[in-house]
Amino acid sequence: MVQFFSDVLIRTVDLALIAVGLSCVYSLIRFPNIALVQYAVAGSFLALLLQGAGLPLPVAGLLACLLVGGLAVLLNVTVFERLLASGSAIAMVGSLAVTMILSAVFLVVFGPDSRRFDLDSHPVIRVLDARLTVHQLTAVGLTAGAVIVLALLLFRTTLGRSMRATATNRVLAAATGIDARLITNTVVFLSGVLAALGGIGLALKGEMNIQLGMDVLLPVFAAAILGGLGNALGAVAGAVIIATAETLVTNVNLGPLVGEPLLFLPASYATAMSFLILVAALLVRPHGLFVNEVKRV
Amino acid sequence: MIDVSNVRAGYGDGADILNGISLHAAGGEIVTILGPNGCGKSTLLKCIAGFLAPRAGTVAIDGEDVGAVPVHRKVRGYGVGFVPQTDNVFATLSVSENIRLGARHLPRAEREGRFDALMRQYPTLAAKQNRKASALSGGERQILSLVRALIAGPKILLLDEPSAGLSPLMMHEVFDAIAGIRDDTGMCIVMVEQNAFEALGIADRAYVLTLGTVAMEGRARDLLADPSMRELYLGGSVAG
Ligand SMILES: Nc1ncnc2c1ncn2[C@@H]1O[C@H](COP(=O)(O)OP(=O)(O)O)[C@@H](O)[C@H]1O
Ligand SMILES: [Mg+2]
Numbered sequence: 001m002v003q004f005f006s007d008v009l010i011r012t013v014d015l016a017l018i019a020v021g022l023s024c025v026y027s028l029i030r031f032p033n034i035a036l037v038q039y040a041v042a043g044s045f046l047a048l049l050l051q052g053a054g055l056p057l058p059v060a061g062l063l064a065c066l067l068v069g070g071l072a073v074l075l076n077v078t079v080f081e082r083l084l085a086s087g088s089a090i091a092m093v094g095s096l097a098v099t100m101i102l103s104a105v106f107l108v109v110f111g112p113d114s115r116r117f118d119l120d121s122h123p124v125i126r127v128l129d130a131r132l133t134v135h136q137l138t139a140v141g142l143t144a145g146a147v148i149v150l151a152l153l154l155f156r157t158t159l160g161r162s163m164r165a166t167a168t169n170r171v172l173a174a175a176t177g178i179d180a181r182l183i184t185n186t187v188v189f190l191s192g193v194l195a196a197l198g199g200i201g202l203a204l205k206g207e208m209n210i211q212l213g214m215d216v217l218l219p220v221f222a223a224a225i226l227g228g229l230g231n232a233l234g235a236v237a238g239a240v241i242i243a244t245a246e247t248l249v250t251n252v253n254l255g256p257l258v259g260e261p262l263l264f265l266p267a268s269y270a271t272a273m274s275f276l277i278l279v280a281a282l283l284v285r286p287h288g289l290f291v292n293e294v295k296r297v
Numbered sequence: 298m299i300d301v302s303n304v305r306a307g308y309g310d311g312a313d314i315l316n317g318i319s320l321h322a323a324g325g326e327i328v329t330i331l332g333p334n335g336c337g338k339s340t341l342l343k344c345i346a347g348f349l350a351p352r353a354g355t356v357a358i359d360g361e362d363v364g365a366v367p368v369h370r371k372v373r374g375y376g377v378g379f380v381p382q383t384d385n386v387f388a389t390l391s392v393s394e395n396i397r398l399g400a401r402h403l404p405r406a407e408r409e410g411r412f413d414a415l416m417r418q419y420p421t422l423a424a425k426q427n428r429k430a431s432a433l434s435g436g437e438r439q440i441l442s443l444v445r446a447l448i449a450g451p452k453i454l455l456l457d458e459p460s461a462g463l464s465p466l467m468m469h470e471v472f473d474a475i476a477g478i479r480d481d482t483g484m485c486i487v488m489v490e491q492n493a494f495e496a497l498g499i500a501d502r503a504y505v506l507t508l509g510t511v512a513m514e515g516r517a518r519d520l521l522a523d524p525s526m527r528e529l530y531l532g533g534s535v536a537g
Contacts, residue, residue, distance in 0.1 A: 171381060176398050
């Protein structure tokens with residue numbers, strides 16, 4: 001049982017930060033930027049490169065996050081802002097194109113092989129019944145820390161209030177003296193940092209691969225949509241739900257049901273499960289699970 | 298204080314909505330803009346606020362041409378407060394967050410001082426300051442939007458239909474508050490209104506627009522007595 005919860009936790013951590021980044025930035029740009037999953041890949045590989053150049057991993061990781069944040073702003077200003085002028089559907093298709101282009105770039109620059117951070121060892125810690133590596137715990141800590149910092153930023157600082165204000169009502173934000181474009185690009189930067197940190201967390205726990213972004217694309221989207229796109233903390237809850245569903249599908253022994261000692265569904269069913277939940281949720285609560293506010297005219 | 302002269306403006310590459318409008322408003326007066334629905338009242342206000350740059354003509358504040366200055370810089374740089382016609386609160390933020398955002402550029406002590414003073418002045422809002430703005434009634438939202446603009450200490454207040462959707466009682470409350478602001482602060486207030494006679498009751502001067510041009514202008518009390526005004530608003534003609 002404890003192992004089950006720790007599996008859910010680890011999977012949640014895989015998805016949470018990228019989903020939070022996606023959700024945050026959606027609240028300001030009003031299209032789901034698919035390229036975010038590639039920012040995660042970029043983050044992990046940049047951190048690897050910087051570590052290879054002699055920097056300690058924490059420094060390399062921080063620098064990689066900042067660089068990816070910068071990349072996100074650059075792409076937003078040069079590509080997405082312009083596409084958005086033609087509508088959010090166009091911008092979303094554009095973000096798919098950027099995702100593909102980045103895939104090709106990663107293949108050329110980083111190659112197809114899986115890589116690992118240079119870490120001395122993977123000491124295993126037993127927490128009650130569950131086995132966790134130190135690096136998995138680090139990823140959990142990084143994720144929790146980032147979510148807490150983000151929540152404090154959003155709800156306890158003037159910058160955060162300006163972000164939420166701009167997300168709710170751009171016109172009124174401008175009339176209140178808020179530079180909506182500056183705020184938007186600040187959030188775009190943050191979303192890049194969060195995605196990169198998510199990617200580094202993913203790579204910390206095992207291997208990194210240029211496919212990693214495409215692998216998490218669907219569950220990350222499912223988590224962000226479940227949480228109600230635009231609701232940053234809802235995305236964390238969405239990630240928990242998707243992780244639980246996936247873990248249930250792959251970890252539960254179905255053997256007794258069919259009179260066999262052991263029967264596990266293959267891991268590929270996990271994705272199908274997130275979709276089942278997503279479709280069901282969208283049919284019942286199309287704006288996510290946590291929306292109870294009626295939009296007044 | 299505000300000088301609009303021969304302004305033409307429109308949206309995107311659409312036709313001109315404002316066809317050469319001139320308007321003047323000074324400190325310490327309420328100027329109301331009247332006219333049928335769709336004649337360009339909100340557009341004129343957006344042009345003064347800076348949401349829309351004039352295609353021709355000038356918008357000047359204290360003699361300086363501000364036609365190209367974007368809205369968010371008008372708030373701090375020129376002391377402009379703007380209350381839009383619809384969607385004029387941050388619905389997902391609390392009442393106190395809405396208000397404090399209006400003064401986010403001020404030092405904390407000054408911001409809190411003004412916040413406390415405004416809360417004493419508008420006790421209905423004070424009682425609900427921790428609620429989300431979406432939970433307020435229409436009248437409370439109008440007051441909230443007004444207070445959000447006021448906390449910045451503007452010199453110019455642009456109000457787009459502050460009485461829209463209010464009960465007659467609430468409307469008088471809001472109008473009393475607006476008249477009070479003029480009397481207490483000497484602010485320059487430009488107010489678009491549908492309720493022509495009530496607006497003229499507190500305004501000093503008025504402009505009546507039709508189809509993007511000024512059809513009538515004058516002192517509020519003269520317009521109130523003008524038979525053609527009565528015809529426009531009380532007679533059978535379509536007045537929106
Ligand atoms: N954002 C916009 N884009 C395009 N046209 C607009 C926009 N806002 C208003 N209009 C048009 O401009 C005209 C004047 O509108 P508006 O200034 O809102 O009128 P009023 O406030 O007097 O009712 C209308 O024909 C309206 O359809
Ligand atoms: Mg209007």
